[in-house]
Every structure is written in structure tokens, then in C-alpha cells.
Amino acid sequence: MPCDAGTATSQGTGEGVLAGVLPPGLRDELIAFRRDLHMHPELGNREFRTTAAVKARLQRAGLSPRTLSTGTGLFCDIGREPGVPARPVLAIRADLDALPIPDTKTVPYRSTVPRMAHACGHDVHTTAVLGAGLVLADLAEQGRLPNPVRLIFQPAEEVLPGGALDAIECGALEGVGKIIAVHCDPKVEVGRIGLRVGPITSACDRLEVTLAGPGGHTARPHFTTDLVTAAARVAIDVPAVLARRVDARSGLSLTWGRMETGHAPNVIPQHAELSGTVRCLDLHAWRDAPDLVHAAIDEVATLHRAKSEINYVRGVPPVVNDAEIADLLRRAMAARRGPDSVEDTEQSLGGEDFSWYLEHVPGAMARLGVRPVGDTTRRDLHCGDFDVDEGSITAGVELFTAAALLDGHRI
Numbered sequence: 001m002p003c004d005a006g007t008a009t010s011q012g013t014g015e016g017v018l019a020g021v022l023p024p025g026l027r028d029e030l031i032a033f034r035r036d037l038h039m040h041p042e043l044g045n046r047e048f049r050t051t052a053a054v055k056a057r058l059q060r061a062g063l064s065p066r067t068l069s070t071g072t073g074l075f076c077d078i079g080r081e082p083g084v085p086a087r088p089v090l091a092i093r094a095d096l097d098a099l100p101i102p103d104t105k106t107v108p109y110r111s112t113v114p115r116m117a118h119a120c121g122h123d124v125h126t127t128a129v130l131g132a133g134l135v136l137a138d139l140a141e142q143g144r145l146p147n148p149v150r151l152i153f154q155p156a157e158e159v160l161p162g163g164a165l166d167a168i169e170c171g172a173l174e175g176v177g178k179i180i181a182v183h184c185d186p187k188v189e190v191g192r193i194g195l196r197v198g199p200i201t202s203a204c205d206r207l208e209v210t211l212a213g214p215g216g217h218t219a220r221p222h223f224t225t226d227l228v229t230a231a232a233r234v235a236i237d238v239p240a241v242l243a244r245r246v247d248a249r250s251g252l253s254l255t256w257g258r259m260e261t262g263h264a265p266n267v268i269p270q271h272a273e274l275s276g277t278v279r280c281l282d283l284h285a286w287r288d289a290p291d292l293v294h295a296a297i298d299e300v301a302t303l304h305r306a307k308s309e310i311n312y313v314r315g316v317p318p319v320v321n322d323a324e325i326a327d328l329l330r331r332a333m334a335a336r337r338g339p340d341s342v343e344d345t346e347q348s349l350g351g352e353d354f355s356w357y358l359e360h361v362p363g364a365m366a367r368l369g370v371r372p373v374g375d376t377t378r379r380d381l382h383c384g385d386f387d388v389d390e391g392s393i394t395a396g397v398e399l400f401t402a403a404a405l406l407d408g409h410r411i
Contacts, residue, residue, distance in 0.1 A: 018335050018336070018402060018405060018406075019139055019144055019401075019405060020135050020136065020139060020398075020401035020402060020404070020405055021135075021398070021401075022131060022135060022394050022397045022398065022401075026131065026134060026135070027393075027394055030127050030128075030130070030131045030393050030394075030397070031390050031393060033053070033057070033127050033130065034123050034124060034126075034127040034390065034393060035108075035109035036053070036109075037050060037053070037118065037123040037126060037127065038109045038110075038111065038117075038118050038123050039109050039110070039111060039112050040111075040112060040113065041098030041099075041103075041111050041113055041116045041117055041118045041123075042096070042097065042098055042113075042116075043097055043098060043099075043100060043116065043158075043159075044097040044155055044156030044157070044158050044159035044163060045070065045071075045072055045097075045155050045156045045159065045163065046072065046097075047072040047073070047096040047097055047155050047156075048071070048072055050072075050096045050126070051067060051072045051073060051074055051096065051153070051155075054074065054096075054126065054130055054153050055067065055074055057130060057134070058076050058130070058133060058134075058151075061133070061134050061137045061138075062137065062141075063076050063077075063078065063133070063137055064076065064077075065151075068154075068155070068166060068167060068170040068172075069170050070155065070163075070166045070170065072096065072155040072156075073096060073153055073154045073155040073156075073163060073166065073167055073170075074153050075150055075151060075152045075153065075167070075171075075172045076133065076150065076151045077089070077148060077149070077150050077151075078133060078136050078137050078140050078145065078148065078149045078150070078151070079136070079140040079145040079147065079148040079149055080148045087147060087148060087177075088147075088175065088176065088177025088178070089147070089148045089149065089150045089175050089176045089177060090147060090148070090149050090150070090176075090177065090178055090179070090180070090403070090404055090407045091149075091150040091151075091152050091172070091173070091176045091178070091179040091180070091357075091361075091363075092129050092132060092133075092149060092150070092151055092152065092179075092180055092181070092400050092403075092404070093129070093152040093153075093154065093164075093179055093180070093181040093354060093357065094122070094125040094126045094128070094129035094130075094151070094152065094153050094154070094181070095122045095125055095126070095153075095154050095155075095157035095163070095353075096122060096126055096153055096154065096155055096157075097122060097155060097156055097157055097158050097159070097163070098111075098116055098117060098118045098119070098120075098122065098123075098158075099116070099117060099118070099119045099120055099158055099382060100115060100116055101115070101116070101117045101119045101382065101383070101384050102114070102115050102116075102117065102384050103116075103117035103119070103384055104384035104385050105384070105385055105387055107387065117384060117386075118386075119381065119382050119383060119384060119386045120158070120184070120381050120382060120386070121183070121184025121368075121370060121381065121386070121388060122157065124184055124368070124370065124388055124392055124393060124396065125181070125182060125183070125184070125368075125396070126153060127393050127396075128182065128368075128392075128393050128395075128396025128397050128399075128400065129151055129152075129153065129396075129400065130151075130153075131393065131396070131397040132151075132396070132397045132400035132401050132404070133149075133151045135397060135401050136149050136401060136404055139401075139405075145404065145405075146404075146405065146407065147404070147407050149404050150172070150175075150176060152167055152172045152179075154166070154167040154172070155167075157352070157353050157354075160204070160205075160206055160313055160314075160315040160316070161313075161314055161315055161316060161353065161356075162315075162316055162353025162356060163353065164353040164354065164355075164356040164357055165353070165356055168356060168357065168360065173357065173360050173361060176360075176361050177361060178322075178325050178328075178361055178362050178363055178407075179325075179354075179357050179358070179361055179362075179363035180325060180328070180329060180363060180364055180365070180366075180400070180403055181354050181363070181365045181366075182365065182366050182367070182368040182396055182399065183352060183354075183365060183366075183367055183368065184367075184368050184370045184381070184388060184392065185345070185367035185368060185369060185370065185371075186370055186371050186379045186380060186381065186386070186388075187371065188343065188345070188367050188368070188369030188370070188371060189369045189371050189372075189373055190369045190370060190371060190372060190373060190388075190389040190391045190392050190395065191337055191341060191369060191373075191391060191392075191395050192333075192337075192341045192342070192343055192369040192395075193329070193333050193341065193342055193343070193366040193367060193368055193369060193395075193399065194342075194343050194344070194345030194366065194367035194369070195321075195326055195329060195330055195333075195342055195343070195344070195345060195364075195366050195367070196321060196326070196344060196345050196346070196347070197321050197322075197323045197326045198320060198321060198323075198347075199281060199282075199283070199318040199319065199320050199321075199347050200318075200319050200320075200321050200345065200347055200348065200365055200367075201318055201319040201347070201348050201349075201350055201351060201352045201354075201355070201365075202251065202279045202280055202281050202318050202347065202348060202349045202350065202351060203278075203279060203280040203281075203283070203286035203289070203315065203316060203317050203318050203351065203355075204277055204278070204279050204315040204316055204350070204351025205277065205278040205279075205286075205289065205290075205312065205313060205314055205315040206275070206276075206277055206278075206312075206313040206315060207254065207274075207275060207276050207277065207278055207293065207310070207311070207312055207313070208273070208274075208275045208310070208311040208312075208313070209234065209273065209274045209275070209297060209308060209309070209310055209311075210271065210272070210273055210308070210309040210310075210311075211227055211230055211231055211234065211261075211271070211272040211273075211274075211301060211306045211307065211308055211309075212227075212270060212271055212272075212306065212307045212308075212309070213225030213226075213227040213230070213268075213269075213270055213305065213306050213307070214270065215227070215267070215268055215269060215270035216267075216268045217266065217267070217268065218265070218266045218267065218268055219266075221268060224268055225268075225304065225305045225306050226268060226304070227261060227262075227268060227269050227270065227271070227272050227306060228261055228262055228268065228269065228272070229304060230272070230301060230304035230305070230306035231259060231261050231272035231274060231306075233300055233303070233304055234274060234297060234300050234301060234306075234308075235256050235259055235274060237300045238254060238293070238296045238297055238300055239253070239254045239255070241296040241299070241300065242254055242292060242293065242296055245292055245296070246285050246288070246292065247282075247285065249281075249282070250280060250281055250282035250284075250285035251279070251280060251281030251282065251285075251349070252278070252279075252280045252281075252282075252285050252286075252289060252292075253278070253279045253280070253349065254276060254277075254278050254293065255276050255277055255279070256274055256275070256276035257275060257276045257277065258273070258274065258275045258276070259272075259273070259274045260272070260273045260274075261273065272306075277315075278293060278312075279349045279351065280318070281318065281347055281349070282318075283317055283318055283320065286317055286318065290312045290314070293310075293312060294310055294312065297310055298310075315351055316351045316352065316353045316355050316356065317355045317356075317359070318347075318355055319352050319354050319355045319358060319365050320355070320358060321363075321364040321365060322358075322362035322363060322364055324362070325362055325363055325364040326364040326366075328364070328403055328406060328407065329364055329366050329399065329403060330342050331402075331406055332399050332400075332402035332403040332406055333366070333398075333399050333402070335402045335406065336395075336398040336399065336402050337395070337398070345367050350381075352365065366399065368392055368395065368396055368399075369392060369395065370388035370389055370392040371389065372389040373389075375389075
């Protein structure tokens with residue numbers, strides 16, 4: 001059933017009382033819910049248990065979530081009244097999937113699935129959006145929710161080009177006027193958010209290159225294509241060539257993550273493989289990146305008499321925060337925890353498929369602080385020891401509920 005949403009005095013905004021505070025009982029439930037997700041991580045497009053858990057809790061609150069036709073992920077409307085003309089909905093998005101990374105922590109809620117962990121905080125995103133939904137459902141029952149809200153729990157954020165495209169295709173954005181989200185940030189202290197207007201993440205594509213030559217004896221490289229040298233030159237020279245073909249301010253960066261060739265010290269191989277990522281700060285440069293990368297690889301490979309085959313997998317564009325909606329998130333967090341709870345943040349070279357939603361509707365993403373107060377340990381996302389201060393769940397719920405209540409109102 002819905003929780004008792006309650007009220008609380010806002011800080012630093014002057015509007016008096018803002019409803020939607022997270023009750024202590026629900027806070028404890030959400031921490032337990034997050035730990036359960038953390039113990040049972042699921043990879044992209046396989047989030048069946050996670051989807052079922054979220055759906056069951058929303059149904060217990062009297063809501064009617066709809067599972068995506070792809071089988072995982074769901075969305076759920078709050079505050080829509082039958083017979084009332086539809087108004088643009090504020091959507092709040094979470095992602096469900098984990099990563100193929102071993103959990104190296106020793107906490108009681110450590111992953112029970114070998115070589116799989118919530119090492120990016122999606123369990124926190126999911127729990128915060130779920131908690132916000134439960135609080136907002138209670139307010140809607142009381143007639144205190146000013147505008148409808150849609151919760152979106154999407155699959156496969158970590159799988160290029162991202163499960164956001166599936167959610168959109170399944171109708172998750174129909175009737176939506178704006179969308180908000182958070183992403184865990186271990187550099188930001190718990191109880192705070194990082195925010196910026198404009199690009200906050202980068203474009204990210206995947207690149208796979210295969211080089212081929214006739215092979216031969218290492219005693220006679222001049223009779224064949226020295227494929228090891230060719231692969232090394234592609235690895236070194238292509239990023240350098242790209243750096244001189246785009247505006248340096250675009251931040252176009254090619255970084256290799258894998259290179260494989262050869263099996264014997266005295267045999268020049270016939271095949272070599274390289275794979276990596278192309279990241280870009282600028283949306284316009286990202287649109288030109290495939291042609292630029294293809295041309296640079298072909299030139300370097302041809303110079304060394306190697307044939308190249310390129311698989312350029314389009315990933316995600318940058319997340320570009322809308323100024324008005326970023327301001328809504330700023331006002332929402334300030335209303336809960338005061339103006340000092342919002343800090344400026346830089347643009348990251350990480351990719352996020354939240355950007356696909358922004359191709360259709362305006363929106364903004366905040367960085368949710370998960371670093372314990374006073375903790376100076378350097379941790380990062382996508383690492384086996386990643387964990388959060390679980391007070392971040394409460395902060396996320398407070399942010400989302402305040403944004404829903406302040407939506408459409410200037411203060």
C-alpha cells in the first residue's frame with residue numbers, strides 16, 4: 001500500500017512546506033530492496049527478476065505498471081485521472097542492469113552471482129525512482145500531486161546502443177513533456193548533487209577493427225605485410241590523426257581496450273584485431289566521427305599494406321541538459337537540503353543512453369552523491385569494490401519528489 005508521504009519544512013527557498021518526505025519505515029524498506037537487487041544482479045535485457053520485483057512493489061501500492069514488450073523493463077503512470085484531458089507528463093527514469101564484473105566487496109549484501117555486480121549504481125537509481133513513485137502515489141491519492149508523473153525503469157543501459165531505445169519504441173515517452181534522471185557519482189558527497197547546463201556526458205561508440213595480410217616468416221618481413229607493425233601503427237597513429245582532423249574542443253578521443261595478433265615468435269600473422277571506444281564531447285563532431293575514423297584507419301592500414309575491415313557500432317550521443325529542467329532539479333534539491341546541496345560538475349567522457357530520450361523531449365540528469373561524508377577513499381564506477389552510502393537513496397527520493405511537486409512552478 002502507499003506510504004504516509006508527510007510534509008517537511010523546505011530549506012533555503014522560502015516556499016514554506018513541501019510535501020513528499022520519505023518516512024523512516026519506507027527508508028528502511030528501500031535500503032533492504034536495494035541490497036536485494038545488489039545481491040541478485042542481472043545483465044542487460046535479462047533483468048527478469050529485477051523487473052518482477054519492481055512491478056510487484058508498484059502493484060502493492062495500487063499502481064498499474066506495464067512491462068515492456070521486450071520482456072524486461074517497465075513504466076508506470078501516477079496521477080492520471082480517467083476522463084481528464086491528458087497533460088504533459090514528467091518522466092523519472094531509472095536503469096535496471098548490472099555489469100559483468102566480479103563483486104570484490106566483503107559486505108553482507110555482496111553479489112551472489114559469479115562475475116556479475118551492480119558496479120555502476122543502477123540498483124540505487126532503481127530504488128530511488130521506486131521510492132519516489134511510492135511517495136508520489138500516496139500524494140496522488142490525497143489529491144496533492146499537481147501534475148501526472150511517469151516512472152520509467154529501462155533495461156540494458158550498459159548495452160550499446162542502449163535499452164532506452166527499446167523503452168521509447170515501447171511507448172515510454174508517449175505523453176511525456178520532460179524527463180529527469182540521476183547517475184551515481186562517487187566523487188560527490190552523499191546528500192548533494194552535481195549539476196550543469198548543457199552536455200554532462202559524452203558520446204560513446206564502439207569500434208572493432210580487423211587487419212589482414214598474407215602472413216610470412218619473421219626473417220623476411222619485406223616479402224609480406226608486417227601485420228604486427230601495421231596493427232601497432234593503427235593503434236598509435238589513428239588517434240593522433242584524429243586529433244588533427246577535428247576541433248580540439250570537441251574532445252574526440254579514440255582509446256583502445258583490446259589488441260590481439262599472432263601466435264608464434266617467428267611467424268608473421270595473417271590477422272590482427274583491435275577494439276576500443278570512440279568518445280566525443282560535442283554532438284556535431286560525434287555525427288561526423290564514423291567517417292573520420294574510417295578514413296584514418298584506412299589510410300594508416302594502407303600505408304603498411306594491410307587490408308582493414310571496420311565495424312563501427314553507433315553508441316549514444318552526449319546527454320545535453322536542458323537549462324529549464326536543470327533549474328528544476330536545482331530548485332528541487334535546494335528545497336530539500338538547502339542551496340549548498342547543489343554543486344557544479346564537469347562534463348564526463350562517460351556515455352549514458354539517457355541521451356536518447358533527449359532526442360525526443362527536453363530533460364536533465366544530475367550526478368547523485370554517493371560518497372560517505374568525510375571518506376577520502378578514491379573509488380570509481382565499473383570497479384568490483386564500488387559501493388555507496390545508502391543515504392543516497394533518501395536523497396534521490398527527495399530530489400525526485402520535490403521535482404514532481406515543483407514542476408511547472410517558479411519560486
